[in-house]
Amino acid sequence: xxxxxxxxxxxxxxxxxxxxxLGSDERQLALMLKAQSDFVRVELAARPGIPETDAxxxxxxxxxxxxxxxxxxxxxxxxxxxxxxxxxxMRQGPQFLAAAVEFDxxxxxxxxxxxxxxxxxxxxxVSAALRIYAxxxxxxxxxxGEATAAASRxxxxxxxxxACNSNLMSADTCAQxxxxxxxxxxxxxxxxxxxxxxxRQLSSGPDSGWRKWAEGRREFDAARxxxxxxxxxxxxxxxxxxxxxxxxxxxxxxxxxxKLPIALADxxxxxxLAGDLAGAVATLNGSxxxxxxxxxxxxxxxxxxxxxxxxxxxxxxxxxxxxNAFAEAQDLASGEAHLYRGIVLFRRRDFAxxxxxxxxxxxxxxxxxxxPDARAWRHFASLSQxxxxxxxDSLTQSLATVSPFFPRDEARTAVASCGATSERRQ
Numbered sequence: 001x002x003x004x005x006x007x008x009x010x011x012x013x014x015x016x017x018x019x020x021x022l023g024s025d026e027r028q029l030a031l032m033l034k035a036q037s038d039f040v041r042v043e044l045a046a047r048p049g050i051p052e053t054d055a056x057x058x059x060x061x062x063x064x065x066x067x068x069x070x071x072x073x074x075x076x077x078x079x080x081x082x083x084x085x086x087x088x089x090m091r092q093g094p095q096f097l098a099a100a101v102e103f104d105x106x107x108x109x110x111x112x113x114x115x116x117x118x119x120x121x122x123x124x125x126v127s128a129a130l131r132i133y134a135x136x137x138x139x140x141x142x143x144x145g146e147a148t149a150a151a152s153r154x155x156x157x158x159x160x161x162x163a164c165n166s167n168l169m170s171a172d173t174c175a176q177x178x179x180x181x182x183x184x185x186x187x188x189x190x191x192x193x194x195x196x197x198x199x200r201q202l203s204s205g206p207d208s209g210w211r212k213w214a215e216g217r218r219e220f221d222a223a224r225x226x227x228x229x230x231x232x233x234x235x236x237x238x239x240x241x242x243x244x245x246x247x248x249x250x251x252x253x254x255x256x257x258x259k260l261p262i263a264l265a266d267x268x269x270x271x272x273l274a275g276d277l278a279g280a281v282a283t284l285n286g287s288x289x290x291x292x293x294x295x296x297x298x299x300x301x302x303x304x305x306x307x308x309x310x311x312x313x314x315x316x317x318x319x320x321x322x323x324n325a326f327a328e329a330q331d332l333a334s335g336e337a338h339l340y341r342g343i344v345l346f347r348r349r350d351f352a353x354x355x356x357x358x359x360x361x362x363x364x365x366x367x368x369x370x371x372p373d374a375r376a377w378r379h380f381a382s383l384s385q386x387x388x389x390x391x392x393d394s395l396t397q398s399l400a401t402v403s404p405f406f407p408r409d410e411a412r413t414a415v416a417s418c419g420a421t422s423e424r425r426q
Contacts, residue, residue, distance in 0.1 A: 028066045035063035039078045046249045048085045056082035069112040076106035077130055077168050084137055088253040096141035103134035127166045129177035131158040136254055139184060152188050155181040179205030180254040187256040190214050195221060208255055209238035213263070216270070223404070225274035232267040236260070261291035265300060272304040273404050280304040295325035296367075299340055303405050311347070318344045335366030339374050346381055355381035372401040380411050388418040 038056040042048045060079035067075055080102030087095035110126045135151040135158070159181055164174035186201030187210060195218040202211040216231030239258045242248050264287035272280035284301040288294060302317030318340055325337030342357030358378035366374065379395035392415050399408055 031059070031063045031066055032071075035059040035075065035078070039082065042082050042085055046251075047247070048082075048089065048250060050086060050089055053082045053086035053089065057086065069109075070114070073106045073109040073113050074168060076102050076109055077127075077133075080106060080133065080137070084133065085250050087137070087140065088250055093141040096137045100134050100137035100141070103130060103137060106130055107134065124166065125161055125163040127168050127174065128158040128161050128163045128181075129174040130168060131155075132177050132181040136180060136184060139256075148188055148191075152185060155185055159185075176251060177254070180251075183208060183210060183255045186210060186214065190217065193221075207238070208252070209235040209242075209258065210256065212238065213258075220266075220270055223273075225270050225404075229267060229270035229274050229276070232263070232270055236263055236267060239263070261287045261294055261297070264290065265294060265297040268297070268304070269300050269405070272300065272307065277304050277308045281308070293324050293328065295321045295328065295336060295340065298324060300405070302343075315344060315347055318347070333364045335361040335364035335374065336370060337361075338364065339366065339370060339377065342374075342377055342381070346377065346384070349384075351381045351385045355385070369403050372398065373403050373406045376402045376406055376411065380414065383414055383418055392418045 035056075038052070038059040042052050042056045045052065057079055060075050060082065064072065064075045064079070080099050083095065083099035083102055087099055107126055107130060110130075111123065113124070132155055135154040138147060139151045141147075159178060162178070164171055164178075168174075169177075182201050182204045186198045189195075189198035189201060190210070190213070195214060198214040199211060199218060202208075202214050212231045212235040216228045216235060219225075219228035219231060235258075239260060242252055243258060243260065247253075264283055268280045268283035268287060271277075271283055281301055281304050284297050284304065287297040288301070291297070298317050298321035302314045302321060305317060306314035322337050322340035322344060325334045325340060328334070329337055338357045338361035342354045342361060345351075345354035345357060355378055358374050358381060361374045362371070362378070376395060376398040379391055379398055382391045383395055395411060396415055399406075399411060402408060
């Protein structure tokens with residue numbers, strides 16, 4: 001007998017028993033059976049289709065209209081589950097939020113599960129998985145700062161309780177949902193640069209590629225670029241079969257979705273810093289093939305070509321990076337775009353205009369990691385115009401905080417040359 005048949009048999013027996021006790025009429029029993037059948041069909045499918053998930057949502061709503069209060073939390077959970085499966089298939093934010101609303105209703109209706117609770121009976125805690133489902137649904141719709149912080153608190157509290165003793169789902173399913181919650185906490189820690197916490201959280205469940213990515217980030221931060229590149233490559237190799245082609249299963253789609261073009265750009269950066277310039281350019285080509293508008297990937301490819309001695313090609317990429325960044329900005333308010341244009345002018349030895357661009361870049365928003373670079377480039381441009389003196393000291397101090405993509409050795413040579421010139425003049 002199939003898993004579907006076994007689940008249906010057990011569920012039908014339960015519904016029949018409950019219906020006999022409650023004196024349910026035939027219509028109510030039919031609606032409950034239909035709701036159960038539709039839910040099990042979605043629950044057991046690896047990749048539920050839209051017709052199945054929509055039918056499930058509708059049948060849960062119909063059953064809710066005739067169900068007793070004790071069944072409301074269960075039916076609301078199932079309605080939320082089917083709405084979440086539909087949202088995962090269509091990748092639409094409003095549908096994820098609709099699923100979260102149903103899960104919230106299921107949590108609110110949780111106390112009604114017991115018709116007449118005894119005074120001495122300890123209330124059954126809300127299922128941890130139910131709370132995590134609600135948080136994941138909201139994260140899938142919005143990963144902004146406030147939404148992420150709220151979801152992180154909810155998932156952490158749910159994992160701390162670990163309550164899986166309910167009739168909502170099997171113990172194995174509940175464990176899978178808790179693992180998905182840990183994966184999201186790891187992803188949040190990764191985004192907030194808490195690498196050790198990220199690795200710990202991402203190691204607690206099935207390997208989805210995110211643990212390798214977090215380990216790669218940790219290696220990158222420690223300037224072990226070859227090791228970082230190896231971990232990045234392993235993560236991307238694991239992600240590609242899942243997130244390309246037929247796409248992830250519903251269970252896989254519960255976790256954070258990797259952005260492969262950005263991942264390839266980071267992998268290319270690690271290869272470049274490890275000295276594999278040809279490999280870096282090839283990887284960055286792949287990133288740009290997936291997302292031609294990625295200005296940061298163009299900047300990285302320009303830097304790799306520059307290090308390989310291909311100055312003209314590097315200038316073309318720096319220029320294109322600036323144009324793309326401006327195209328994505330509003331009213332030219334892009335610090336990143338001004339930075340890239342400043343580098344183009346600097347490499348053309350137009351140091352005065354380059355310094356103006358670097359100064360402009362600091363007045364607009366840009367990736368926090370590039371802001372120290374913009375300050376250093378501004379000092380470098382000023383020094384290159386012949387302003388030695390205090391500019392030399394400012395550039396020297398700024399080199400302590402630049403990213404590994406800044407031409408630190410070139411700047412140090414210029415500082416040393418400036419110092420030697422000053423001594424000869426004395």
